[in-house]
Amino acid sequence: MIPFNKPYLTGKEAHYMYQAVSSGKLSGNGIFTRKCQQLLEERYGFKKTLLTTSCTDALEMAAILIDTQPGDEIIMPSYTFVSTANPFILRGAKIVFADSEKDTPNLDADTIESLITPKTKAIVPVHYAGVACDMKKIMDIANKNQLWVIEDAAQAIDSYFENVSLGAVGHLSAFSFHETKNIIAGEGGMLAINDERFVQRAEIIWEKGTNRAAFFRGEIDKYGWVDIGSSFLPSEVVAAFLYAQLENIDNIQQRRQEIWNLYQKELQELNNQVRLPFLPEYATNNAHIFYLICKNVEERQELIAYLKDNGVHAVFHYLSLHKSPFYKDKHDGRELPLADFYSDTLVRLPLFKELTNEQVLHITHTIKQFYKGAS
Incomplete structure (x- = not known):
């Protein structure tokens, strides 16, 4: 039987994972996390990236960052995975589903304006099969109506819209490194931040609501609980596996x-x-x-x-x-x-x-x- 999917190993995964284990630093935000984030920022032009344990977690961070409140409306395609919707549902939002295009399963950008109400907060386009939604139309509509755009780029690593990397067009974006994706870490994801206003708070949310990352960089002399957040960052073992993939x-x-x-x-x-x-x-x-x-x-x-x-x-x-x-x-x-x-x-x-x-x-x-x- 020819399987639908078979995870590919480059040969370096175990070596880098051994390095991570030997370093004595197994929790997240270590050397391999930073290597992955730097590589992705430099290659694709994201202002800031944060590795996460899944694309779902990256979308949960995005939902927090745009301050999703009960009653807010979020526009997204109906033809997508539940992870696109769940992060906003968890914060009390109402999902307003858009139909797909005639030619692709992507959401039909021409239908978005008719779905906007005073309660609309964000548009979440999903780049199905790594093929770009019409991001010019979507960004024009968002800017006109003062809405956030969060790209669900789970399937879209190394794909582009008019020479701009997918995930680098909207205000925020989420990627997946699940074992069914092109680049894998078993489970894993990434939040890409393209709006400077979100950079500092994203790191705090990522570190359980603390300013711990700034403390480790020596920017503050102690850290504490300053915001909501959760344990969104993956271990160094996951990041080490991912780095071997990204190199290839x-x-x-x-x-x-x-x-x-x-x-x-x-x-x-x-x-x-x-x-x-x-x-x-x-x-x-x-x-x-x-x-x-x-x-x-x-x-x-x-x-x-x-x-x-x-x-x-x-x-x-x-x-x-x-x-x-x-x-x-x-x-x-x-x-x-x-x-x-x-x-x-x-x-x-x-x-x-x-x-x-x-x-x-x-x-x-x-x-x-x-x-x-x-x-």
Whole structure:
């Protein structure tokens, strides 16, 4: 069976983790944390980065930083993972779900203005499959209405909007280093801060509401409890693992791009039977996901079953959050047909660095055989 995902190890992870253990400093915010943060800031142009134990934690920090209050409204796509919504729900906010675009599962920026009310506080675009939302439209709307923009860039490491790194456009952004992502730490995440107003407070929230980080830099002579916060920072062992991955990002990305391009080339002939991924002109592709869009839920189920019978593990993805058991009674009742469409029809194909060309060709041949039989 060709798995959907297989975590890739560069070979340096265990070595760096041993260094971290041997250093005698295992808790967070040590040398490997600083190495990761510096590399990411320099490579992608973020003003400040803070490693977190997950992307969810990074979004929780963002929700605190914008001072989310009960009754605030947060606009985000319905077609996303629950972690996009939970951090704001936990602070009492109301989620206002936007529909997806016709061409991509990303939120439709043209629908945002109609959703804004006096209670709206922020827009949370999700860059699905590492493909940029229309950030110019979103930032223009946010600036016009004095709203915060928090990019959910969980899938978007090493991807760009008009030559600007995703995660560096909005006021704040959150990344994931979960084992299913391009760059991994098992679990792990990062908050990227692009607005200077948040830098000092973010570090305090990250350090459990204390100014401990400033104390360790020698900026103050003692530290204390100065704000709300939590234990958001990961251990040095996690950061050491992540650093080995980040050092190899170009190598990892090159191979993922080759796999993605081979899928695209081999399946192009089916484009009138099944939809392939669409890339807007303002976006780059970081080869996080290669997906297909089937005609309906029945076709998707049949395709996934056919692939499984032929030794390939393919999977669907999100279910519309506005129809979820938890939120359907809280949703305002608007129909979001495109979010539902992607929930019913999207199939993700295996994509990981060690996937061979032969395996990709087996997968694409199997898909062609399925559609040959279906026609």
